[in-house]
Amino acid sequence: MKDTFKHKGLRQQLVNVLIEKGIKSEPVLKAIGKIPRHLFMDSGFLDHAYQDKAFPIAADQTISQPYTVAFQTELLDVYPEDKVLEIGTGSGYQTAVLLELGARVYSIERQQELFKKTSKFLPQLGYRAKSFIFGDGYKGLPQEAPFDSIIVTAGAPYVPKALLSQLKVGGRLVIPVGDQVQIMNLFIRKGPKEFEQHEFGEFRFVPLLEDKN
Numbered sequence: 001m002k003d004t005f006k007h008k009g010l011r012q013q014l015v016n017v018l019i020e021k022g023i024k025s026e027p028v029l030k031a032i033g034k035i036p037r038h039l040f041m042d043s044g045f046l047d048h049a050y051q052d053k054a055f056p057i058a059a060d061q062t063i064s065q066p067y068t069v070a071f072q073t074e075l076l077d078v079y080p081e082d083k084v085l086e087i088g089t090g091s092g093y094q095t096a097v098l099l100e101l102g103a104r105v106y107s108i109e110r111q112q113e114l115f116k117k118t119s120k121f122l123p124q125l126g127y128r129a130k131s132f133i134f135g136d137g138y139k140g141l142p143q144e145a146p147f148d149s150i151i152v153t154a155g156a157p158y159v160p161k162a163l164l165s166q167l168k169v170g171g172r173l174v175i176p177v178g179d180q181v182q183i184m185n186l187f188i189r190k191g192p193k194e195f196e197q198h199e200f201g202e203f204r205f206v207p208l209l210e211d212k213n
């Protein structure tokens with residue numbers, strides 16, 4: 001698992017691309033400038049690791065495009081020690097970004113293969129989530145709720161009520177909603193039953209599927 005000067009240079013170029021595309025959060029840009037994304041991808045795609053593109057990982061899933069990761073993380077507005085729930089561990093790249101921001105991360109994955117691979121791989125890189133869970137993200141993680149924020153990294157056909165109910169008051173849910181194309185949604189919990197909803201642009205994700213595989 002090598003990280004060379006060449007990789008570092010390519011990463012800095014990627015950070016510059018994200019700045020040009022409108023990402024402003026310094027901690028988010030710093031995290032992306034630091035994390036060796038090439039190590040999260042299969043060897044056939046190593047040369048593409050620092051392009052602003054999504055790529056295939058195991059089990060027919062994808063590692064999200066860096067811009068999408070940055071955009072979602074910026075909306076989440078993470079502070080050190082925040083308790084964050086991630087739905088869709090996948091390659092673990094988004095998890096690593098959250099950990100770089102100092103969050104306490106709980107991450108759920110429904111694909112057994114990815115769950116096993118990533119829960120072993122991230123600690124090898126020094127990224128320690130509070131917990132990796134093999135389960136169905138539609139249900140959230142009631143035993144650890146409430147969360148400061150929840151991020152969904154797959155396209156949801158609708159907003160699962162369980163996720164809204166597991167937010168602290170003041171907490172934020174960032175979730176792409178839609179079938180073929182998704183609209184990025186931010187929900188902020190204003191009170192026990194009050195939520196503020198904001199919509200952002202269009203994105204494309206693999207689907208959020210029910211139950212485990």
Ligand code: SAH
Nearest residue numbers: 063088090091094109110137153154208209
């Ligand atoms: N954050 C990941 C994105 C992976 S793609 C990364 O940066 O690599 C979305 C992931 O969501 C896939 O790994 C997919 O298996 C997972 N997923 C889909 N439906 C799910 C569900 N109901 N619960 C948990 N994970 C789910």
